Amino acid sequence: MHTKTLSELSTSLHKGDVSSVELTQHYLDRIRTHNNQLNAYITVCEDEALEQARAADQKIQQKTAGKLTGIPLAHKDIFCTKGVRTSCASKMLDNFIAPYNATVVDRVNTAGMVTLGKTNMDEFAMGSSNETSFYGPVKNPWDNARVPGGSSGGSAAAVAAKLAPVATGTDTGGSIRQPASLCNLTGLKPTYGRISRYGMIAFASSLDQAGPLARSAEDAALLLNEMAGFDTLDSTSVERDVPDYTATLKDSIVGLKIGLPKEYFSEGLDPHVAATIEAAIKTYETLGATIKDITLPNTSLAVPTYYVVAPAECSSNLSRMDGVRFGHRCDDPKDLLDLYQRSRGEGFGEEVKRRIMTGTYALSSGYYDAYYLKAQQCRRLISNDFQQAFSDIDVIMGPTTPTTAFKLGDKTDDPISMYLADIYTISTNLAGLPALSIPAGFVKGLPVGLQIIGNYFEEARLLNVAHSYQQATDWHKKSPLYFE
Amino acid sequence: MSLDKTDVEKIAHLARLAIDEQAIPAYAKDLTNIFNLVEQLTTVDTADITPMAHPLDANQRLRADEVTEANQRELFQAIAPKTEAGIYLVPQVIE
Numbered sequence A: 001m002h003t004k005t006l007s008e009l010s011t012s013l014h015k016g017d018v019s020s021v022e023l024t025q026h027y028l029d030r031i032r033t034h035n036n037q038l039n040a041y042i043t044v045c046e047d048e049a050l051e052q053a054r055a056a057d058q059k060i061q062q063k064t065a066g067k068l069t070g071i072p073l074a075h076k077d078i079f080c081t082k083g084v085r086t087s088c089a090s091k092m093l094d095n096f097i098a099p100y101n102a103t104v105v106d107r108v109n110t111a112g113m114v115t116l117g118k119t120n121m122d123e124f125a126m127g128s129s130n131e132t133s134f135y136g137p138v139k140n141p142w143d144n145a146r147v148p149g150g151s152s153g154g155s156a157a158a159v160a161a162k163l164a165p166v167a168t169g170t171d172t173g174g175s176i177r178q179p180a181s182l183c184n185l186t187g188l189k190p191t192y193g194r195i196s197r198y199g200m201i202a203f204a205s206s207l208d209q210a211g212p213l214a215r216s217a218e219d220a221a222l223l224l225n226e227m228a229g230f231d232t233l234d235s236t237s238v239e240r241d242v243p244d245y246t247a248t249l250k251d252s253i254v255g256l257k258i259g260l261p262k263e264y265f266s267e268g269l270d271p272h273v274a275a276t277i278e279a280a281i282k283t284y285e286t287l288g289a290t291i292k293d294i295t296l297p298n299t300s301l302a303v304p305t306y307y308v309v310a311p312a313e314c315s316s317n318l319s320r321m322d323g324v325r326f327g328h329r330c331d332d333p334k335d336l337l338d339l340y341q342r343s344r345g346e347g348f349g350e351e352v353k354r355r356i357m358t359g360t361y362a363l364s365s366g367y368y369d370a371y372y373l374k375a376q377q378c379r380r381l382i383s384n385d386f387q388q389a390f391s392d393i394d395v396i397m398g399p400t401t402p403t404t405a406f407k408l409g410d411k412t413d414d415p416i417s418m419y420l421a422d423i424y425t426i427s428t429n430l431a432g433l434p435a436l437s438i439p440a441g442f443v444k445g446l447p448v449g450l451q452i453i454g455n456y457f458e459e460a461r462l463l464n465v466a467h468s469y470q471q472a473t474d475w476h477k478k479s480p481l482y483f484e
Numbered sequence B: 001m002s003l004d005k006t007d008v009e010k011i012a013h014l015a016r017l018a019i020d021e022q023a024i025p026a027y028a029k030d031l032t033n034i035f036n037l038v039e040q041l042t043t044v045d046t047a048d049i050t051p052m053a054h055p056l057d058a059n060q061r062l063r064a065d066e067v068t069e070a071n072q073r074e075l076f077q078a079i080a081p082k083t084e085a086g087i088y089l090v091p092q093v094i095e
Helices: A006-015 A022-038 A046-061 A101-111 A153-158 A177-183 A217-227 A271-286 A299-320 A336-347 A348-364 A368-390 A417-421 A426-431 A461-472 B005-014 B021-043 B073-077
Strands: A041-044 A072-076 A113-121 A165-169 A186-189 A209-214 A258-260 A291-293 A395-397 A433-442 A446-453
Touching: A006 A022, A006 A046, A006 A217, A022 A041, A022 A046, A022 A072, A022 A101, A022 A113, A022 A395, A041 A153, A072 A101, A072 A153, A101 A113, A101 A217, A101 A258, A101 A417, A153 A165, A165 A186, A165 B021, A177 A433, A177 A446, A186 A336, A186 A461, A209 A217, A217 A433, A217 A461, A258 A271, A271 A291, A271 A395, A271 A433, A271 A446, A271 A461, A271 B021, A291 A368, A291 B021, A299 A348, A299 A417, A299 A426, A299 B021, A336 A433, A336 B005, A348 B005, A368 A426, A395 A461, A433 A461, B005 B021, B005 B073
Parallel strands: A072 A113, A072 A165, A258 A291, A258 A395
Antiparallel strands: A041 A113, A165 A209, A186 A209, A186 A433, A395 A446, A433 A446
């Protein structure tokens, strides 16, 4: 049952071959068996899931069900879920029971989907390995000694190990695409503003964007259909029609113009990963695409720009965690300052504190122009590079990550080396562009992801390009042996 | 550039973060490394470049000035660390 695609599950549910309660129980059983090994879930919502499943079964019987009614999913623990702990993998929110739903959660609930639970992540989505979680690291289902990537590492591990058919994630600098790449999944970060950020605990508001983590482009398209759309509750939500992302999956890609940025194939890229990506691009040529070498000359500015913009915005966003209205409060504060300082000092982990301090310094009196303003200017240069490139190509391709999954603990002592794991993914967040990662092969048994970047609101094209590859190859169908 | 113990203490105070005395040298080293990474931005000519605040250069949307939120004080205060008679309690600020 757990090997089926979302479409197959939907057909089975609608034909009455299986009920949503049975399907949900099957996944809950798998979670009970395997979660200890992977630590993919922080909270499992057994009672709530079965209740949602019963309601879904009724809708199916009454013929009022939609395509995804009755299908279970997992939410990254950054999305507020009413009545259910929403921890953001932080001690700060360990006791936080969200009083409302994120719009994404409301939307998939309305579609009749069943929430299995809340997945592990880097604390407040700050990390690329899922090692900064208060609840401990997540293990990569392909090799338990390695990281699943981050920050949506729990969602990626859960879908890769078939502890959920599909999951939500968020991507501020690569947090959907990088774990998708490391766990052999299809992960999409849509255009900034495409999916509502309401109720998605803010990290860097001008970069954060939600998206699906799935086992195929088709599954990702189906979940994106439910997630995307305008929302008055998010002031940066884009008022623009949402196409049916499955309608164009099978379109021909003959004549597709692919740009290969030379900066994405230079120093630092593992040669075996490079060879795998080159092979994937050859496949696209045989499918009728044409290849063009391009340049994104300001690529080297992306990581430094990001490490001003993201920490600056996070230092502001996380100021709401002050121990007064919700979240962790220190014992016996002697005065208000002590209450703030100790509640925050105790509630936040090391990486979060490091980023808050980086942002605080960058925004402190006298430094604003030198850091934040400068970074926002560099950000435009990076964005301009992409618009220049898209003037005569359709999509950009390259590796999602410079290496395959690294070992747990390998980069924890050196924040900068961890930051550089996102070197190919960060630029698209700064520019606000959509991008996805799809399975493209293996190096020494570990998955390699191909990144495909499109112009604004071209999610449908990205999914079409990804689907075409998945019709010609079966990398995305490979799954870690132990979890078959 | 190089940040020292005094800088870290000042930043931690601005950020309202209590940090362990023993952790200060590590923070100083990490923050120094981060700002040295950022330093390369200073070599970029950004004269006449408009800062990019929003990826789509969208404007703030306005709405009618109407009440849209119901009062949910009890719901929200149910998860508060300390409340009394509908207000949030903190240590005494004014003598």
